[in-house]
Amino acid sequence: MKAGYYVGDYTYEVREVPERSPEKDEVKIRVAWCGLCGTDVHKFQGQNGASVVVPPIILGHECSGIVTEVGPECEYFRPGDRVACDPSYGCGKCSWCQQGLPNFCKVRHGVAKGFSEYVYPPEQNVYPIADGLDLKTAAFTEPLSCAIHGLDLIQIESGKTVAMYGMGAIGSLMLQLIRLSGAGKIIVVEREAEKRQLALELGADLAVTDQEIETIGQQENLDYVVECIGLTSTMEQAIAIAGKNSKVLLFGLGDPQQPIQFNQFEAYTKELSIYTSYLNPHTSARAVKLLESGQINTEKIISAELSLEAIGEELQQLTFSKKGKVMVYLSGEN
Template identity: 25%
Template sequence: MKVLRGSAIKAIAKTRPAPGAELIDAPMPAPRESTLLVRVGACGVCGSDLHIVDWELGAERMVARLPVILGHEPAGEVIEVGAHVTNFKVGDRVALDPFGHCGRCGPCSAGRFHLCATPTTLSGAFAEFTVAPIGNAHLVPSTMNIEQAALLEPFGTGLHAVEQSCLKAGDSAVVEGPGPIGLSIALAARALGVTSIVMTGLAVDADRLALARTMGFRTVSTGDRDWIDQARALLPPDGADVVFDAAGAIDSPRELLRRGGQLVEVGWPARDLKSAELRALFFHGVTIINSRIRTPETWRRAIAMVSSGAVDLRPMVTHRYSISHGLEAFDLLRERRGVKALIIPSD
């Protein structure tokens, strides 16, 4: 398609250091030497977007960047490449990672790209077009559904958490938090051959737990007084091999884990652990693992799993919005309705 320099595009932006976001007209972006201009096909709405919109949980770190177009889970089509780009071409379909890597720091030199000290970052995808560094872009098959491609970022986070764990085929797991990351963990674990997966959620997560059941997972509501007993009844007698905390609640892992099991922290911890709880985990022999974002190798496997049909991410999408109605998606998240909302700029 022909790029019209100087034309305006529709976008959702954060313009001031206070709660709220705005629908704006922004100038058409242009790619720099090592970047891509991407026409956004779909972009996922993330819980961290809501924190920024509501100006909470560290959102103040963005003050120096305001005004900024939001959105960091997109997929789309390359329509222009920078002068130094050789590994992408116009017409390629790509999924974009909000966290790239420098390739030079200590963690990158050790192959731990997800811990890069100076990562290249991406935002600006709640718009018709966005610019992405080539280190943040991953080629996906042209046959892949664009909505599935936009879900590769959260799925990659879930897959990475499973790969960080000790899980093997035939093992058991508990996933705390039935949101997109929790469901991604469960999908990745099932694809690995994990045979017993229990998902837990709050009483307000009833709709999300119902969706998890339609996807074939067993669920327990932590709003029930006997929820731990319910969960244990669905697990092997000695407990789960791994508990994945995708909610940040760190909710009763010792009661659910076998001795010597693993607690994998994926969600931002939302509370402090009391010393008594830490001692209980210590004497239970629990290994605590922190799992952050993804690696390039995780992306490769995630793309292969989805494109082969081994994993279907589409059931997670419960709501779709045009940019003009995109602000409604934040109300959805705030009220914990639905699971995954997408902004579809062409709608």
């Protein structure tokens, strides 16, 4: 079978790897679609994604597909089942898993490297999807589950004002979740006019530039600020514009070499709570339910549908990644 590898030194290669049968409780899945994630780009650029990277590694972790075979210990899946994957393995036994926090599992590793014709996750990482949900949309399960975890942490109260930075793929999902949370007013901060338009289409009340949000922040209390970019400048501004008693969620993945700064005294007088969010503990089933409900628009977020081979050039140029979500078709089934 074919698989798309980051082999180190800014190089991506599609390699032939042997296909095998599933063992123990593994589910063999013919991958239909896999999203290209910002963390794949980080890995390609020689930084770490959510974990330390030692190439060669198969990229991709946001996949959906159809079960073709199950291991002898599988109880819940059969060939033909349509499924989405949670790529993040939790052993269920270590002290972190015992506390319900598999995102910190001592042996956590990726179990669904979706830039591959087949993946073999254990069944605890596999989620059935309803017939009405197409496989391309189902491949949004992982990014959506991460966004759900982030919003779980800050618990948006209905009627309050939320500012959100960045209409990339993750911001576009986050915006829709914030809308569903019952926020009273959502202001999206985005430099590109085209993406500000998209923000309005996906439920923002207002879409402004980073200069404009400064003024707005002085006029009204921003109760929540959610940053989905990860640039030093926007993270620092997100903390600076937050209002009194505000919660700030730094969701965008920052540069490990670039710590951010903020004025502690100002944050103190506003009694700010600053959150970060790591992965997706126990939120995949909810992500599937939301996608099945049709309340999350993914079509408007997709900027390109590319083959496994075409990803090499995309990782170099980021032509479509700058505009939205790149979806990789493996089997391309729906």
